[in-house]
Every structure is written in structure tokens, then in C-alpha cells.
Amino acid sequence: MESHAAATTDEVDGWLQAIAKIDPPLAEPDSLIAAMAGALRLAGPTARTGNHRRLTEFAIDQLEIIYRRLDSERLSRGTILRLLATDGGTAALARFAELVATAPPATAPVAAIPFAALLQLKEFDPSALFPRLLEALAYPQTAALVLDVANHWTRQGLLAAHPAVDRVATLSELLGDVIQRLTRFEEGSPKTDRTLAHARQTVEESVSLCVSLCDALGLIGDPRAAGKLHSTLEIGHRRLRVEAAAALARLGDSTGVDALVELAADPASRTRALAYLEELSAIDRAATTDRAPAARAAAQLSDWLAEPAQFGAPPHNIRAIDARRLYWPGYDEPVDCRLFVYEYRARNSGLSGVGIVGPVTFSLAADLEDLPPDDIYAAFAGWQAEHQEIFEIPIRELPPAEQAIYRGKAAQCAGDEYQDLDLVAVGHFFDDRTLIATARQGDRRGVLMVEAGQAEWYPVGHSRRPLGATEAYFIHKGRKLLGSFNPSGSSPLDEADEDHDAL
Numbered sequence: 204m205e206s207h208a209a210a211t212t213d214e215v216d217g218w219l220q221a222i223a224k225i226d227p228p229l230a231e232p233d234s235l236i237a238a239m240a241g242a243l244r245l246a247g248p249t250a251r252t253g254n255h256r257r258l259t260e261f262a263i264d265q266l267e268i269i270y271r272r273l274d275s276e277r278l279s280r281g282t283i284l285r286l287l288a289t290d291g292g293t294a295a296l297a298r299f300a301e302l303v304a305t306a307p308p309a310t311a312p313v314a315a316i317p318f319a320a321l322l323q324l325k326e327f328d329p330s331a332l333f334p335r336l337l338e339a340l341a342y343p344q345t346a347a348l349v350l351d352v353a354n355h356w357t358r359q360g361l362l363a364a365h366p367a368v369d370r371v372a373t374l375s376e377l378l379g380d381v382i383q384r385l386t387r388f389e390e391g392s393p394k395t396d397r398t399l400a401h402a403r404q405t406v407e408e409s410v411s412l413c414v415s416l417c418d419a420l421g422l423i424g425d426p427r428a429a430g431k432l433h434s435t436l437e438i439g440h441r442r443l444r445v446e447a448a449a450a451l452a453r454l455g456d457s458t459g460v461d462a463l464v465e466l467a468a469d470p471a472s473r474t475r476a477l478a479y480l481e482e483l484s485a486i487d488r489a490a491t492t493d494r495a496p497a498a499r500a501a502a503q504l505s506d507w508l509a510e511p512a513q514f515g516a517p518p519h520n521i522r523a524i525d526a527r528r529l530y531w532p533g534y535d536e537p538v539d540c541r542l543f544v545y546e547y548r549a550r551n552s553g554l555s556g557v558g559i560v561g562p563v564t565f566s567l568a569a570d571l572e573d574l575p576p577d578d579i580y581a582a583f584a585g586w587q588a589e590h591q592e593i594f595e596i597p598i599r600e601l602p603p604a605e606q607a608i609y610r611g612k613a614a615q616c617a618g619d620e621y622q623d624l625d626l627v628a629v630g631h632f633f634d635d636r637t638l639i640a641t642a643r644q645g646d647r648r649g650v651l652m653v654e655a656g657q658a659e660w661y662p663v664g665h666s667r668r669p670l671g672a673t674e675a676y677f678i679h680k681g682r683k684l685l686g687s688f689n690p691s692g693s694s695p696l697d698e699a700d701e702d703h704d705a706l
Contacts, residue, residue: 284317421450581681
């Protein structure tokens with residue numbers, strides 16, 4: 204296909220008509236439709252200019268024909284809806300609303316593709332979408348997405364009133380149904396891995412919808428919703444309690460502000476609770492200790508640990524162990540750096556780790572608790588280091604002759620003090636070369652760094668998640684980096700001795 208810049212309107216219409224006429228329908232249409240979208244240059248958010256060319260009515264009709272012939276789970280459905288959403292014209296948005304209301308994509312991930320494009324629009328005709336798009340509230344895969352768009356545009360002032368202002372009773376009833384569903388999950392426990400996976404997915408979908416419903420009801424401001432929002436405050440899920448409290452506060456219900464103050468004392472809900480209190484001009488109601496930088500940092504780490512890509516839930520306990528101001532690689536000014544120990548407890552076991560908040564919010568998989576703070580900071584600095592002259596080469600990727608030379612140097616330096624020497628990699632730190640090897644010293648395992656003819660030993664400890672060669676080298680190069688950036692040492696922060704174990 205030609206690029207969109209060179210294609211005429213008739214050519215665009217012709218492409219779409221040709222795809223729509225393919226019979227039988229394409230068995231594997233995703234790549235073709237993705238190529239078509241790329242050629243049209245409408246697959247992503249585009250700047251709206253006076254000469255922006257909209258899709259013709261004919262092209263919109265052909266897109267609908269293609270869409271309705273596709274299987275509901277096809278990624279291509281999301282691509283076509285995104286074409287319509289990104290176009291931004293009245294005709295395209297009206298067709299978008301019609302398709303989503305009558306034949307939505309089968310899954311939330313596919314449906315999220317076009318709704319993300321909708322959020323980028325700044326100028327559009329709201330009547331092209333609403334109230335028709337609200338009919339998609341009937342589908343679990345689109346309900347939260349529809350509300351999120353409506354809430355966002357209302358908050359941004361792009362809509363004169365929330366589109367669902369006349370549906371408070373419907374939204375409240377839906378919120379009640381979702382709360383009942385979540386309450387049943389809180390009271391029961393899945394018996395098998397399959398039911399656990401299903402329960403987890405159901406809870407995630409229910410939480411997402413509940414958050415969107417609370418936000419919508421708060422923005423609409425109808426006091427008839429207060430009863431269901433009070434019910435939401437009774438469940439155990441912290442995020443939902445925060446959203447319900449914020450919505451009640453917007454309705455003028457003092458219970459909402461009181462609940463936000465209480466939730467701000469918990470690191471697992473502190474970040475959002477404080478943000479809503481600031482939005483409501485009630486931040487002074489929160490305790491001074493809960494508003495302090497150290498408390499906010501503890502909440503930030505808790506939020507990061509609760510992300511699906513990490514643990515998926517906040518820790519049961521989080522405690523500050525060190526805080527100092529450091530010059531950090533990549534920053535021109537010194538950075539406030541804080542270390543926390545976090546803990547997850549299970550019925551028969553537990554897991555703990557160390558995280559940093561400051562130049563980055565992160566926690567390594569290896570157990571760092573037995574290390575002094577200087578080495579913990581070094582581990583994170585070494586992990587984060589990015590420079591074309593700082594890198595490692597696995598020993599297996601080097602030519603055999605070079606491998607032999609490095610192994611001989613490592614063995615010579617190790618002597619009889621270290622056994623079971625296994626060279627892993629060669630670290631390049633500007634002009635320095637470091638041989639990284641695992642080894643044993645008597646009955647202790649560890650990592651040996653050989654540099655400039657000198658050996659430095661890093662014991663791995665006795666944790667279930669001991670240091671490996673990679674983490675030991677993080678510390679090794681991190682010491683160099685922080686030592687060069689902070690030649691006179693670091694400055695302690697006032698909150699260095701505070702504990703934050705409210706979880």
C-alpha cells in the first residue's frame with residue numbers, strides 16, 4: 204500500500220472496499236488490517252489541523268463491514284475501532300459508538316486499544332458518542348472503559364456535564380452488584396488453581412469497574428449514590444475504599460474525608476488518599492507524619508510492589524532502614540535516597556526484601572538485608588548504570604583463546620584460597636577490566652572479583668535468594684560510581700531513623 208500522504212481519498216476507499224469484499228472472510232486478518240491502518244496513518248493519535256482529512260462515509264461503511272465479519276476476539280477489531288476513534292470526526296465517532304454498543308470486542312485488552320485513542324481527542328462532538336456509547340455499560344469488557352473516558356473528559360472540562368448524569372440509579376445499582384460480587388470473593392477461598400485464576404481475573408475486572416463507578420458517581424455529585432458508596436467503604440480492598448471515600452467527599456459527605464484521613468495512615472493506600480485530600484483542599488486533615496517525605500516514599504514503594512508485574516499486592520509490613528542524600532549517576536543535583544525493608548507474610552512462610560525510593564523505585568530479586576546500607580545503595584546504582592563504556596560480556600561469548608587467558612588470570616589470582624572457580628563474565632568499566640567468577644572459600648560460597656591483579660570476595664550469604672554473580676557485580680561497579688560521585692560521603696536525611704510499619 205502507498206503511504207497515506209500520497210494516497211487519494213478514492214484510493215483509500217478502494218483499499219477498504221477490496222478488503223471488505225474478500226470472500227470468504229480472512230482467516231488471519233490481523234497483519235493485513237494492521238498494514239492498512241499503518242498506511243492510512245490513522246492507527247495512532249494524530250495532531251488535528253485545519254486540513255486534516257477525515258474518513259469518508261463510504262470508508263466508514265467499509266470499515267463496519269470488515270469489522271462485523273471479524274471474529275469478536277480478533278485484535279483487528281480493536282485496530283478498526285481505533286481508526287474510527289483517531290479520526291475524531293462526527294461520522295467516525297458515531298459509528299464507533301454504534302459498533303461498541305452492539306458488537307464490542309470480546310476482551311478488555313482488545314477493547315482498550317481504541318479507548319486509549321479516544322482519550323487523546325481534544326476537539327470532538329460529544330453527541331456523536333453519547334448517550335449511545337453508554338449502552339456498552341452492559342458489557343463487562345467495556346463498562347469500565349466507557350466510564351473512564353466519560354470521567355476523564357468531564358474532569359478535563361471537555362464535556363458540559365457527565366454523560367451519565369441521568370443514569371445515577373443504574374450506576375448505583377451496578378456498583379451494588381459489583382460490591383456483592385467482591386464481598387463473596389472476600390468471604391470464600393478458591394479450591395483449585397483454575398478457580399484461583401478465574402477468581403483473580405474476576406476480582407481484577409470487578410475492582411476496575413468499581414473504581415470507575417465510584418469516580419463517575421463522585422463527579423456527577425448526586426447524593427442518591429451515597430448509600431452504595433458507604434457500602435463500598437465496608438469492604439476490605441484499600442483501593443476501593445479510597446475511591447468510595449473520595450466520591451463521598453465530593454458529595455459533601457464528611458464521612459468521605461474522615462475515611463481518607465484514616466486511609467492516609469496506611470502505606471498501601473497513602474498515595475491516593477493524600478492526592479484526594481489535596482484535591483479536596485483537606486490535606487491538613489492528614490497527620491503530619493503521614494504527609495512527611497519518608498511516609499510518602501514508603502507508600503511509593505508499596506504502590507510499586509503492588510503492581511501486577513511485581514507482587515500484585517502491597518506488603519504486609521514496610522520499615523525504613525536508611526535515608527541519605529547522594530549524588531547519583533545521571534542526576535546533576537543530589538537525590539534523596541531511602542531504603543526500606545518490606546515483608547510479605549503467608550500461612551506457613553514469608554518473604555522479605557529491600558527496596559529503594561529516590562532516583563528509582565525498585566527492588567532486586569536477591570536478598571540484600573544482610574548488607575550494609577552503603578552496599579545496598581551500590582547494588583541499586585550498579586543495576587541502574589547505563590553507559591556505553593560500562594558493560595559485561597559473558598565468558599562463553601568470547602573467543603576460546605581469550606577465554607583461556609582470562610581463566611588463567613583468574614586462577615592465578617585466586618591461588619589456593621578459593622576453590623571451584625567458575626569464570627562467568629568480564630566486566631568493562633571504562634578502562635578497568637573485572638573478571639567475575641563464582642567460587643568457594645572453605646564452606647562458604649561467593650563471588651570473586653579479580654581486577655588489576657587483586658581479588659575481592661563477595662560472600663553470597665545463607666538466604667533463600669542469595670547474591671549471584673550479577674548482583675555482586677552490581678555492588679562492585681556501584682561502589683565505584685557512588686564513590687566517584689560522592690568523594691566526601693553522603694548527607695543523612697532527617698527522617699533516616701523513622702519507622703513506617705503501619706501495614
